Amino acid sequence: xxxxANPLAPRRALPEKARQVKAWVRELHGLGEDVVVSVTELACxxxxxxxxETVIGIxxxxxxxxxxxxxxxxxxxxxxxxxxxxxxARPS
Amino acid sequence: MPIPTxxxxxxxxxxxxxxxxxxxxxNRILSEQHGKKYAVIVNEFGEVGIDNDLIVDADExxxxxxxxxxxxxxxxxxxxxxxxxxxxxxxxxAILVETTGLADPAPxxxxxxxxxxxxxxxxxxxxVTVVDAKHLPGEIERAxxxxxxxxxxxxxxxxxxxxxxxxxxKAVEARIRKINPTASIRRxxxxxxxxxxxxxxxxxxxxxxxxxxPHFLEEEHEHEHDDHVTSFSLVSDVPLDPRRFLPWxxxxxxxxxxxxxxxxGIVAFPGDDDRFVVQAVHMLLEGGHQRAxxxxxxxxxxLVFIGRDLPRDIIEAGFLKCRSDPQRDAENSGPADGxxxxx
Numbered sequence: 001x002x003x004x005a006n007p008l009a010p011r012r013a014l015p016e017k018a019r020q021v022k023a024w025v026r027e028l029h030g031l032g033e034d035v036v037v038s039v040t041e042l043a044c045x046x047x048x049x050x051x052x053e054t055v056i057g058i059x060x061x062x063x064x065x066x067x068x069x070x071x072x073x074x075x076x077x078x079x080x081x082x083x084x085x086x087x088x089a090r091p092s
Numbered sequence: 093m094p095i096p097t098x099x100x101x102x103x104x105x106x107x108x109x110x111x112x113x114x115x116x117x118x119n120r121i122l123s124e125q126h127g128k129k130y131a132v133i134v135n136e137f138g139e140v141g142i143d144n145d146l147i148v149d150a151d152e153x154x155x156x157x158x159x160x161x162x163x164x165x166x167x168x169x170x171x172x173x174x175x176x177x178x179x180x181x182x183x184x185x186a187i188l189v190e191t192t193g194l195a196d197p198a199p200x201x202x203x204x205x206x207x208x209x210x211x212x213x214x215x216x217x218x219x220v221t222v223v224d225a226k227h228l229p230g231e232i233e234r235a236x237x238x239x240x241x242x243x244x245x246x247x248x249x250x251x252x253x254x255x256x257x258x259x260x261x262k263a264v265e266a267r268i269r270k271i272n273p274t275a276s277i278r279r280x281x282x283x284x285x286x287x288x289x290x291x292x293x294x295x296x297x298x299x300x301x302x303x304x305x306p307h308f309l310e311e312e313h314e315h316e317h318d319d320h321v322t323s324f325s326l327v328s329d330v331p332l333d334p335r336r337f338l339p340w341x342x343x344x345x346x347x348x349x350x351x352x353x354x355x356x357g358i359v360a361f362p363g364d365d366d367r368f369v370v371q372a373v374h375m376l377l378e379g380g381h382q383r384a385x386x387x388x389x390x391x392x393x394x395l396v397f398i399g400r401d402l403p404r405d406i407i408e409a410g411f412l413k414c415r416s417d418p419q420r421d422a423e424n425s426g427p428a429d430g431x432x433x434x435x
Binding site for chain 2 (some may be wrong): 003004006007008009010014015017018019036038039040041042055057059065067074
């Protein structure tokens with residue numbers, strides 16, 4: 001029998017693209033090998049959330065995870081979508 | 093040339109209250125003569141440790157990817173640790189994760205479904221909840237965490253079975269079943285369970301989901317109780333129309349996902365000889381065709397929901413509307429929506 005596209009099929013992983021985005025983030029933020037970067041395509045079904053977004057976590061040891069959000073699917077993310085690193089606060 | 097599929101290291105998560113026997117079970121797994129090498133992620137050094145295996149300390153750092161939405165919350169420490177494990181030259185046969193007695197199992201489980209590299213290199217094998225047969229009834233009454241750890245379990249190790257009577261064991265098993273009718277329960281004394289009943293279970297593998305519980309389709313799971321976490325099953329002897337069922341289960345998961353801890357089901361579609369299985373952890377919903385229905389098997393659709401105060405009446409009403417109706421289907425046959433065309 002013919003079957004429709006299965007909307008519940010496990011999401012196809014894009015490890016190559018995830019690796020590429022991680023490399024861009026590392027370069028842009030000047031991150032060392034000790035910093036872990038996580039890239040996730042999120043399809044949060046919660047009200048008010050975009051249908052799909054790419055969430056990037058920058059995990060520095062002993063610090064709160066820095067989160068970057070891009071309102072595109074992982075496949076669509078371009079280098080120029082990545083926000084520049086926030087300017088470091090100057091001591092007053 | 094086909095791209096080789098990377099070997100996914102299985103991950104088993106151990107939950108349970110302090111003193112239930114998680115560390116005993118871990119030590120038992122590590123000390124058996126199996127010739128395998130494990131990476132063990134623990135909360136405190138010192139209690140677990142065998143030569144040849146790697147012990148890593150976790151700090152339970154929660155990573156909220158979406159401002160507090162529990163469905164988008166993972167464990168940052170686990171992502172960090174697994175990233176480190178995967179960079180190592182030495183390989184492990186499996187990763188064992190021990191959580192603290194009060195840890196929420198959801199972010200732990202969800203960690204293995206989000207980051208693409210983590211998903212590529214690891215697979216969540218099963219959640220094993222270790223409980224103390226003597227103290228569990230009191231813990232269930234007192235603490236939501238105890239109920240939620242049972243709700244998430246694929247396997248419940250009912251430990252310290254030697255400390256209670258057979259009647260008490262049966263009562264506590266019935267209590268566990270009320271909260272989680274799909275988990276397999278194994279009685280143990282000092283966690284003396286065969287390793288193959290704990291490891292490599294494939295509980296999250298769509299090809300094997302519910303194979304752990306062979307009586308899933310035959311058992312009745314109707315219970316009356318007033319727990320914080322409850323379960324109920326919905327059953328239909330009439331095949332479900334995929335054009336109705338698939339969007340309905342997506343919407344139901346979206347709407348009630350925050351309180352829906354786990355959901356599993358087997359569905360029969362009309363004219364389809366293969367079983368369709370679904371499973372969810374909160375809003376993380378997956379489904380797909382599994383093996384064919386056997387000739388001696390009743391093609392019954394059954395979904396089991398485990399969650400916090402889920403509105404059974406609303407969910408059941410929606411489920412019943414998914415039943416196929418030959419007359420209606422004939423009227424709507426053909427490329428009405430172009431999504432499902434039985435041969």
